[in-house]
Amino acid sequence: MxxxxxxxxxxxxxxxxxxxxxxxxxxxxxxxxxxxxxxxxxxxxxxxxxxxxxxxxxxxxxxxxxxxxxxxxxxxxxxxxxxxxxxxxxxxxxxxxxxxxxxxxxxxxxxxxxxxxxxxxxxxxxxxxxxxxxxxxxxxxxxxxxxxxxxxxxxxxxxxxxxxxxxxxxxxxxxxxxxxxxxxxxxxxxxxxxxxxxxxxxxxxxxxxxxxxxxxxxxxxxxxxxxxxxxxxxxxxxxxxxxxxxxxxxxIMPYNRVVKDLNGHDKQEFMDEVSKIFDVTASDVPVEPQVKGQVGMYMDGSWYRLDVREGIVPDDVVGRLDVSVLQDNVLAPILGIQDPRTDQRIMFVGGIRGLAELERLVDGGMAVAFSMYPTSITELFDIADAGLLMPPKSTWFxxxxxxxxxxxxxx
Structure with a gap:
């Protein structure tokens, strides 16, 4: 009680x-x-x-x-x-x-x-x-x-x-x-x-x-x-x-991610790796994800819609968060961001600041930005009920x- x-x-x-x-x-x-x-x-x-x-x-x-x-x-x-x-x-x-x-x-x-x-x-x-x-x-x-x-x-x-x-x-x-x-x-x-x-x-x-x-x-x-x-x-x-x-x-608003560099990859190598995890579609407009499992990516002046491929998302309350999918399949293995809490190569941008802020940061020298679909209040409850923790910067209220x-x- x-x-x-x-x-x-x-x-x-x-x-x-x-x-x-x-x-x-x-x-x-x-x-x-x-x-x-x-x-x-x-x-x-x-x-x-x-x-x-x-x-x-x-x-x-x-x-x-x-x-x-x-x-x-x-x-x-x-x-x-x-x-x-x-x-x-x-x-x-x-x-x-x-x-x-x-x-x-x-x-x-x-x-x-x-x-x-x-x-x-x-x-x-x-x-x-x-x-x-x-x-x-x-x-x-x-x-x-x-x-x-x-x-x-x-x-x-x-x-x-x-x-x-x-x-x-x-x-x-x-x-x-x-x-x-x-x-x-x-x-x-x-x-x-x-x-x-x-x-x-x-x-x-x-x-x-x-x-x-x-x-x-x-x-x-x-x-x-x-x-x-x-x-x-x-x-x-x-x-x-x-x-x-x-x-x-x-x-809950999304908490977006921006990364300083491509961890030694050139653009094509990076896109090839990302394409193993997501179906990648070029977009003429900024991508604000509309459904769970969808991520927007801005790089080199262009936007892309990323839709996670079947079989990638695990069946556990933390692993199936969109921020976890990105962290576990892109940020850590491809971009080398092992600990997002301490790595100085990544920054987090609250959704209230909009997609224009992601463009500004990348156009100003950062390498790539990811716009996220927001974590739901149900996901927050489920993780807390399980006694587990979300990845850092998962929610923006x-x-x-x-x-x-x-x-x-x-x-």
């Missing part, structure tokens, strides 16, 4: 919510973060990326940077930018992109559910990235970026969310990237009790996006338990900030949840 708990959020005053809300910290490099904070001084990015308060001589991961993050968050609470909810509630968070609505439940999830496998992951995490966010959580005494979770839709929860959305919004604003963000509050005790009870009947919840933030939140909670050996399990540090979306609300709209204090 899953424990999905209501909580007393610190949240921005309605008149500044749109200015405070920020894209996730890892969307930006340091220079981009500095530009964004300069553009919008109220942006929560100044807390998530507190190195923006220092000159370039201060290391991004210096202790003073984490201290500054805690100071800046406390300052926003002290000056009234943030207000605290009167009592534990749930929130509804709707994002609208290109006319498409995606609505989730904002709540706190249990670190025990993460550790015992009720909350399932499909990616590995890197220790250095975990350490960074653990230090940030501990310096702030709070979780500031929600974890993007998915679950199989629950009728009772859908009914409550649909009804509450007919009422007045808590927030409603459009961010500079054109995404509309709407928030409602669920504060009726009967609704809160119904939602919590409904999730108690759920055995499987999935991390869609935010594996590093989730791992960091859990480890920070474990640190707090070690400091408080008499903990009861009811303390806030036993839970982490999350937004839970029903499976039928989610859209849009739109991105904003940080700073909901703060979960744990100290």
């Amino acid at each position: 899953a424990t999905i708990r209501s909580f007393r959020a610190y949240r921005p005053r309605p008149d500044v919510a749109g200015r405070v809300a920020a894209l996730p910290y890892d969307v930006y490099n340091r220079q981009e973060a500095e530009i964004e904070v300069k553009r919008e001084p109220l942006s929560f990015l100044k807390v998530d990326r507190a190195e923006t308060s220092f000159g370039p001589d201060v290391d991004t991961y210096a202790p003073c940077v984490y201290d500054k993050a805690g100071q800046l968050l406390q300052g926003m609470i002290d000056d009234g930018t943030y207000i605290m909810e009167r009592r534990p509630v749930y929130y509804i968070y709707e994002l609208i992109m290109d006319g498409r609505h995606q609505t989730g439940l904002v709540a706190c999830s249990s670190i025990d559910d993460y550790m015992n496998g009720v909350i399932k992951k499909h990616e590995n995490t890197r220790e250095d990235k975990e350490i960074d966010r653990i230090k940030h959580v501990e310096a702030c005494g709070a979780q500031t970026g929600p974890i993007f979770l998915a679950y199989r839709a629950i009728d009772k929860v859908d009914e409550i969310i649909d009804r509450v959305k007919k009422g007045d919004k808590l927030y409603g604003f459009t961010s500079p990237d054109g995404i509309t963000h709407n928030v409602w509050i669920i504060d009726g005790q009967e609704d809160i009790d119904t939602i919590r009870a409904a999730f108690e009947g759920v055995d499987d919840i999935y991390i869609a996006d935010g594996h590093h933030r989730a791992a960091s939140a859990v480890k920070a909670g474990i640190h707090m338990r070690e400091k408080n050996p008499g903990y009861t399990g009811d303390e806030e540090f036993n839970y982490f900030l999350s937004v839970l979306f029903p499976h039928d609300q989610l859209m 849009e739109p991105k949840l904003r940080s700073g709209i909901f703060i979960h204090k744990i100290d």
Whole structure:
């Protein structure tokens, strides 16, 4: 059973919510973060990326940077930018992109559910990235970026969310990237009790996006338990900030691949090798794959449609992913990309950036690009249920949840 708990959020005053809300910290490099904070001084990015308060001589991961993050968050609470909810509630968070609505439940999830496998992951995490966010959580005494979770839709929860959305919004604003963000509050005790009870009947919840933030939140909670050996399990540090979306609300975009060189092959040799795996068809237009088993390829100014040949795709949940088929049959054996997590010859391009970005990169000096058919939410669930992991960069979720709209204090 899953424990999905209501909580007393610190949240921005309605008149500044749109200015405070920020894209996730890892969307930006340091220079981009500095530009964004300069553009919008109220942006929560100044807390998530507190190195923006220092000159370039201060290391991004210096202790003073984490201290500054805690100071800046406390300052926003002290000056009234943030207000605290009167009592534990749930929130509804709707994002609208290109006319498409995606609505989730904002709540706190249990670190025990993460550790015992009720909350399932499909990616590995890197220790250095975990350490960074653990230090940030501990310096702030709070979780500031929600974890993007998915679950199989629950009728009772859908009914409550649909009804509450007919009422007045808590927030409603459009961010500079054109995404509309709407928030409602669920504060009726009967609704809160119904939602919590409904999730108690759920055995499987999935991390869609935010594996590093989730791992960091859990480890920070474990640190707090070690400091408080008499903990009861009811303390806030036993839970982490999350937004839970029903499976039928989610859209996964492709995660495309670009490779620097052909690993010593000339163009014809490479095409001959690829033709052993795929039926290759030249295309006069950019190829955005329309079905599973189809890949677009851009090389030397031309597009090709690749359709995987019969008998190539294995019958296992990981191996039959399109990203696995490409990795196992082209990237590794032909192009020499054995470990895509560390190989500097490959880069990954989120589908939100479009096929024109693939053309730009190849025309600018890269050797070949591959446009992918997106991994499905069912494939994600199946792999997580099997206790397996996807290849790196298998899914790209849009739109991105904003940080700073909901703060979960744990100290």
